[in-house]
Amino acid sequence: MATIFFDLDGTLTDPKPGITRSIQYALERLSLAVPSEDELTWCIGPPLHASLQKLTGSAELADQALLLYRERFSDVGLFENEAYGGITDTLSSLAATRRRMFVATSKPAVYATRIVEHFGLKPYFERVYGSELDGTRVDKRDLLRYVLDEAKVDPSSAIMIGDRSHDVIGARTNGMTAIGVLYGYGSEAELRDAGAHHICATHPELLGHCVA
Numbered sequence: 001m002a003t004i005f006f007d008l009d010g011t012l013t014d015p016k017p018g019i020t021r022s023i024q025y026a027l028e029r030l031s032l033a034v035p036s037e038d039e040l041t042w043c044i045g046p047p048l049h050a051s052l053q054k055l056t057g058s059a060e061l062a063d064q065a066l067l068l069y070r071e072r073f074s075d076v077g078l079f080e081n082e083a084y085g086g087i088t089d090t091l092s093s094l095a096a097t098r099r100r101m102f103v104a105t106s107k108p109a110v111y112a113t114r115i116v117e118h119f120g121l122k123p124y125f126e127r128v129y130g131s132e133l134d135g136t137r138v139d140k141r142d143l144l145r146y147v148l149d150e151a152k153v154d155p156s157s158a159i160m161i162g163d164r165s166h167d168v169i170g171a172r173t174n175g176m177t178a179i180g181v182l183y184g185y186g187s188e189a190e191l192r193d194a195g196a197h198h199i200c201a202t203h204p205e206l207l208g209h210c211v212a
Helices: 016-029 038-043 048-056 059-073 087-095 109-118 140-150 165-173 188-194 203-210
Strands: 003-006 101-108 127-131 158-162 177-181 198-200
Touching: 016 038, 016 048, 016 059, 038 048, 048 059, 087 101, 087 203, 101 109, 101 140, 109 127, 127 140, 140 158, 140 165, 158 165, 158 203, 165 177, 165 188, 177 188, 177 203, 188 198, 198 203
Parallel strands: 003 101, 003 158, 101 127, 158 177, 177 198
Antiparallel strands: none
């Protein structure tokens, strides 16, 4: 029976306002150009520091931007977010099969846990795994290697579900089945190029691949 790992941003919840507005806040505080929310959606999903470095032009400014981002995100941006419509129905159906389910996100665990609890998703998951505030395990490959070991899960019977290429790459690097979803922030081309085993346009479609 497969163990299922879910990404958070773009897979369980739509975090666009909180993430993009917190990035805008950081850039504005640094007196840098501030793109629109829509122009910042590419930042949703991948490790944030790398995205901030692209936006600011240097690792040093990215460090400053990350601190400013967290200044707003930890109190306000965290909950400028919403669970995808019907996602609890899908999770309930999966939970009824008694499969082990976890959240595995590049977002710091301290934030991810609060988000999962806030939207009433905690009962479906055995544990929420995320990165540390110092950047440890922000790479999905490292995170999934860690969680497979911690949860004592055989990767050959594990599924990783996410909306971006780093979810797929992290899964394939660790010998897991990778399922990409299209209702988040990654394109079909991005997911296919990364090597997704399956691609689902909607989350109810996941049932066909996870309950086989």
